[in-house]
Amino acid sequence: MTKDISEMQPDELAKHIEEAQKILQKKKDDELAKLAADISAAIKKSNFSLEEVLEQLGVAPSLGKSNKAASNKKGKVYVNPNNQSETWGGAGRVPGWLVSYLEDVKEIKFDKFSIKHPLIAPELAKLERK
Known part of the structure; x- marks a missing residue:
């Protein structure tokens, strides 16, 4: 018979929480390792490299920990095609004009905005200030 946790000191x-967190982390690590192995096997079966797959996804390979300040180190600025005075630097809250452009003009639907999203990244490239 197990003891009711509401009666525990x-x-x-x-102690139980610590043990549960260790078990949870182990399960997450195992799941991630399996996913990585499955992806690796799929890439090996294909005629593509990991870099090509990541590029298609709009993700650059990570060479270590990154920070948000470094994510826009090239100084990219995205310009509203309908109003050149409206710009966005790629960080922080996404401006309404960009959401409207992606959803209405380009019919891109997304739940969570990411500049690396495979459908969004090419559209953002079109809006970059040259």
Whole structure:
């Protein structure tokens, strides 16, 4: 018979929480390792390299930890094609004009905006200030 956690003392609860967190992390690590192995196997079966797949996804290979400030280190600025005075630097809240452009003009639907999204990245490239 298992003990009801609501009856446990704080130190006993903390011990169970710590144990559960370790189990959870192990399961996540195992799942990630399996996913990586599956992707690796699929790439090996294909005629494409990992770099080509990542490029198609709009993701650059990571060479270490990045920070948000470094993500726009090239100084990219995206310009509203209907109003050149409206720009966006690629960080922070996405301006309404860009959401409207992507959803209405280009019919791109997305739940979570990402400048690396495979459908969004090419459209953003068109809006870059040259």
